[in-house]
Amino acid sequence: xxxxxxxxxxxxxxxxxxxxxxxxxxxxxxxxxxxxxxxxxxxxxxxxxxxxxxxxxxxxxxxxxxxxxxxxxxxxxxxxxxxxxxxxxxxxxxxxxxxxxxxxxxxxxxxxxxxxxxxxxxxxxxxxxxxxxxxxxxxxxxxxxxxxxxxxxxxxxxxxxxxxxxxxxxxxxxxxxxxxxxxxxxxxxxxxxxxxxxxxxxxxxxxxxxxxxxxxxxxxxxxxxxxxxxxxxxxxxxxxxxxxxxxxxxxxxxxxxxxxxxxxxxxxxxxxxxxxxxxxxxx
Amino acid sequence: xxxxxxxxxxxxxxxxxxxxxxxxxxxxxxxxxxxxxxxxxxxxxxxxxxxxxxxxxxxxxxxxxxxxxxxxxxxxxxxxxxxxxxxxxxxxxxxxxxxxxxxxxxxxxxxxxxxxxxxxxxxxxxxxxxxxxxxxxxxxxxxxxxxxxxxxxxxxxxxxxxxxxxxxxxxxxxxxxxxxxxxxxxxxxxxxxxxxxxxxxxxxxxxxxxxxxxxxxxxxxxxxxxxxxxxxxxxxxxxxxxxxxxxxxxxxxxxxxxxxxxxxxxxxxxxxxxxxxxxxxxx
Numbered sequence: 001x002x003x004x005x006x007x008x009x010x011x012x013x014x015x016x017x018x019x020x021x022x023x024x025x026x027x028x029x030x031x032x033x034x035x036x037x038x039x040x041x042x043x044x045x046x047x048x049x050x051x052x053x054x055x056x057x058x059x060x061x062x063x064x065x066x067x068x069x070x071x072x073x074x075x076x077x078x079x080x081x082x083x084x085x086x087x088x089x090x091x092x093x094x095x096x097x098x099x100x101x102x103x104x105x106x107x108x109x110x111x112x113x114x115x116x117x118x119x120x121x122x123x124x125x126x127x128x129x130x131x132x133x134x135x136x137x138x139x140x141x142x143x144x145x146x147x148x149x150x151x152x153x154x155x156x157x158x159x160x161x162x163x164x165x166x167x168x169x170x171x172x173x174x175x176x177x178x179x180x181x182x183x184x185x186x187x188x189x190x191x192x193x194x195x196x197x198x199x200x201x202x203x204x205x206x207x208x209x210x211x212x213x214x215x216x217x218x219x220x221x222x223x224x225x226x227x228x229x230x231x232x233x234x235x236x237x238x239x240x241x242x243x244x245x246x247x248x249x250x251x252x253x254x255x256x257x258x259x260x261x262x263x264x265x266x267x268x269x270x271x272x273x274x275x276x277x278x279x280x281x282x283x
Numbered sequence: 284x285x286x287x288x289x290x291x292x293x294x295x296x297x298x299x300x301x302x303x304x305x306x307x308x309x310x311x312x313x314x315x316x317x318x319x320x321x322x323x324x325x326x327x328x329x330x331x332x333x334x335x336x337x338x339x340x341x342x343x344x345x346x347x348x349x350x351x352x353x354x355x356x357x358x359x360x361x362x363x364x365x366x367x368x369x370x371x372x373x374x375x376x377x378x379x380x381x382x383x384x385x386x387x388x389x390x391x392x393x394x395x396x397x398x399x400x401x402x403x404x405x406x407x408x409x410x411x412x413x414x415x416x417x418x419x420x421x422x423x424x425x426x427x428x429x430x431x432x433x434x435x436x437x438x439x440x441x442x443x444x445x446x447x448x449x450x451x452x453x454x455x456x457x458x459x460x461x462x463x464x465x466x467x468x469x470x471x472x473x474x475x476x477x478x479x480x481x482x483x484x485x486x487x488x489x490x491x492x493x494x495x496x497x498x499x500x501x502x503x504x505x506x507x508x509x510x511x512x513x514x515x516x517x518x519x520x521x522x523x524x525x526x527x528x529x530x531x532x533x534x535x536x537x538x539x540x541x542x543x544x545x546x547x548x549x550x551x552x553x554x555x556x557x558x559x560x561x562x563x564x565x566x
Contacts, residue, residue, distance in 0.1 A: 007448065102532070104394040105412070105446035111387040129388070130447075137448040163388035164413075165290065165420040249385075 001083040003090045007138050010052065010091050014139060017088075022049035026141035026168075027087070028132060031055040032072040032186040036176040038085040040145040043173055045086030052139050053082045055092040060099070061127030072189050091139070098134065107133055109156050112250035116152045116243055116263050117274065125156045132157055136166050143169040147176075149183050151261050151276045155250055175275075177203060183275050190271040198236035199268045202275040205230035205242075209262050210277045218256045218281065220244035227264060240265035240272070247278065256281050284366040286373045290421050293335065293374050297422060300371075305332035309424035310370070311415060314338040315355040315469040319459040321368040323428040326456055328369030335422050336365045338375040343382070344410030355472050374422070381417065390416055392439050395533035399435045399526055399546050400557065408439045415440055419449050426452040430459075432466050434544050434559045438533055458558075460486060466558050473554040481519035482551045485558040488513035488525075492545050493560045501539045501564065503527035510547060523548035523555070530561065539564050 004010050014024055025048030027040045033055075044051040055078050062068035075092060082090050106126060113125035136144065146154045154172045161170055176184045181203030182196075191199055209227040217223060227242045245252055247259040256279065263276040287293050297307055308331030310323045316338075327334040338361050345351035358375060365373050389409060396408035419427065429437045437455045444453055459467045464486030465479075474482055492510040500506060510525045528535050530542040539562065546559040 011450070100446065102394070103446045104392055104396075105443050106391045106393070108389045108391055109387055110389065111385070113387075134448045137450055140450055160388050163383065163386045165417045167294070167420055167423055 001079075001087055001090065003079065003092060005092055005094065006097055007093065010089065010138055013089055014050075014052070017050050018140075023143075024048055024139065024141045025051045026135060026139045026144040027051060027053045028135050028144065028146070029053060029055055029078075030057045030071065030186065031078050031092075032074055032189070033078045033081045034176075034184045034186060034188075036147050036149060036184040038081055039176050040147060040173050041082060041085035041087050043171065044143070044145045047171070048141075048143060050088040051086060052089045052091055052141065053087045054135055054139070055082075055090055056098065056131070058098075058127060058131040059095055060130050061124050063121055063123050066121070067187075067190075070190075072186055091135075098131070106130060107160065109160065112159055113152070113156055115245055115250050115252065116241060117265060118152070120240060120265070125153070128153055128156060129160050133160065133164070133166075136161075136168060141168055143171055145171045145173055147174075148172050148276070148278065149175045149185065149274070151263055151274075151278070152250065155247065155261070181207070183273075185273065187271055187273065191268060195236060195268045195271065198234050199271075199273060201231055201234035201237050202264060202266055202273055205264060206262070206275045206277050210279065213256065213262070213277075213279045213281075220253050220256060220260070223256070223262060227262065231264070231266060236268050238267040240267060258282075284362075284370055284373065286362065286375060288375055288377065289380055290376065293372065293421055296372055297333075297335070300333050301423075306426075307331055307422065307424045308334045309418060309422045309427040310334060310336045311418050311427065311429070312336060312338055312361075313340045313354065313469065314361050314375075315357055315472070316361045316364045317459075317467045317469060317471075319430050319432060319467040321364055322459050323430060323456050324365060324368035324370050326454065327426070327428045330454070331424075331426060333371040334369060335372045335374055335424065336370045337418055337422070338365075338373055339381065339414070341381075341410060341414040342378055343413050344407050346404055346406050349404070350470075350473075353473075355469055374418075381414070389413060390443065392443065395442055396435070396439055398528055398533050398535065399524060400548060401435070403523060403548070408436070411436055411439060412443050416443065416447070416449075419444075419451060424451055426454055428454045428456055431455050431559070431561065432458045432468065432557070434546055434557075434561070435533065438530065438544070464490070466556075468556065470554055470556065474551060478519060478551045478554065481517050482554075482556060484514055484517035484520050485547060485549055485556055488547060489545070489558045489560055493562065496539065496545070496560075496562045496564075503536050503539060503543070506539070506545060510545065514547070514549060519551050521550040523550060541565075 025044030107129040205227045212226045244262045259280040308327030390412040488510045495509045527545045542563040548557045
């Protein structure tokens with residue numbers, strides 16, 4: 001496995017693979033990798049000849065007062081995990097390599113970025129779109145792999161790829177969980193031992209909502225109520241949102257008649273955690 | 284030469300060329316081709332194995348009250364000109380093929396889109412960026428060819444390519460003029476015979492400004508004054524702007540100390556025409 005910190009190095013490496021007729025997969029990450037990321041890399045390695053993992057804490061997707069500075073970083077450990085999962089190249093640029101001081105191009109995602117996390121993180125998805133578009137153009141992959149954990153991000157990236165005609169496939173991969181159900185997240189490291197115990201309430205709430213949907217409940221408010229009933233039992237949990245939205249429009253639905261996403265955001269202490277399930281009533 | 288109206292056909296054709304190791308050039312146009320476009324196609328054919336010409340009157344780059352509906356169209360004549368100039372494929376999609384009804388992704392160009400034409404056409408360059416980004420992703424060319432006649436568009440596209448890391452070269456090509464100096468433009472067809480005569484004032488004004496710059500004048504207001512002095516002699520000419528801007532920032536300069544663009548926009552009757560010259564004091 002190799003590592004590259006410049007765009008030129010990545011292009012040279014990928015260009016050489018292309019001349020050999022190799023297919024290329026991309027796994028964009030912000031580093032501090034966990035088993036969720038590893039599952040993306042393993043999936044990419046199973047489907048593509050060569051896998052590029054980007055490790056870049058992207059400043060444009062953090063809003064004022066968010067955790068850009070404190071976001072956890074451990075590049076040496078990330079390298080070992082990438083290699084173990086089957087990556088061929090790790091791209092770890094500096095912010096200066098990625099962004100010109102006089103950059104003037106932005107990408108805006110309307111509509112589907114406005115609900116859920118978009119409400120409390122108004123610049124987040126535009127920043128995601130910008131860095132993902134750049135990575136697509138730098139790596140020119142055949143496929144890019146994103147976790148379903150960041151469900152709205154996955155839907156936003158799919159929409160950008162569709163609207164701008166990026167010539168690649170987006171592959172969504174299932175949430176990877178701890179033994180007690182907590183969705184793997186780099187931000188779990190922020191949790192104190194008490195908060196770590198309390199954080200299991202998210203996955204218990206999600207399971208309750210999912211069970212109700214699978215039992216045939218089609219009233220979205222009943223699903224939201226069931227999820228909320230679990231969350232409010234945890235004194236350390238401060239609920240930001242519990243929503244059932246259309247997978248297509250990312251707008252709240254009354255009745256579940258087409259594929260939906262049930263998504264929650266909850267603060268445990270000062271740490272903001274998210275979890276979700278996708279549900280298709282026709283499946 | 285072939286013609287394609289769907290994105291899938293273009294991808295199939297370009298994919299086949301790629302497998303044969305061919306390089307690909309793209310010439311994006313709005314059709315109603317003239318010798319200016321033909322010079323772009325010929326340049327692309329000289330530098331690339333295969334040339335794709337897109338013919339698409341892009342609705343997203345027209346503002347309310349602009350000439351989207353009346354913009355001249357003659358696809359059969361365009362096909363003949365493309366073939367004569369050496370194109371291998373003409374891509375002529377419908378608006379429905381290019382834009383999803385629920386599209387939610389936009390590209391915004393700040394700063395360098397705000398002066399010159401950006402003042403009177405506030406949505407124009409965002410629309411140009413959107414369609415050009417889509418064409419880049421559909422055709423995946425090695426190089427794309429743009430006329431210097433649309434000077435701000437050329438600078439905007441270069442900036443977008445730089446900021447979003449599109450993996451291709453942008454080639455700017457010189458203005459092609461009628462025998463009497465008028466810059467070739469599809470919109471010249473709007474001019475009545477009297478207006479057509481009056482329209483020569485643009486190129487005479489540009490020549491006056493260029494001669495002054497080449498004689499060593501470094502005061503931008505003197506250049507603007509010389510250009511304006513010519514324009515005001517034509518009673519049918521209504522000046523929208525005469526500006527000398529930095530090629531890098533597209534902001535007005537006082538003194539010419541780095542590469543500049545001197546650009547003008549003038550209405551002759553109801554027809555809006557533009558012209559310009561690039562000048563580098565170090566060249």
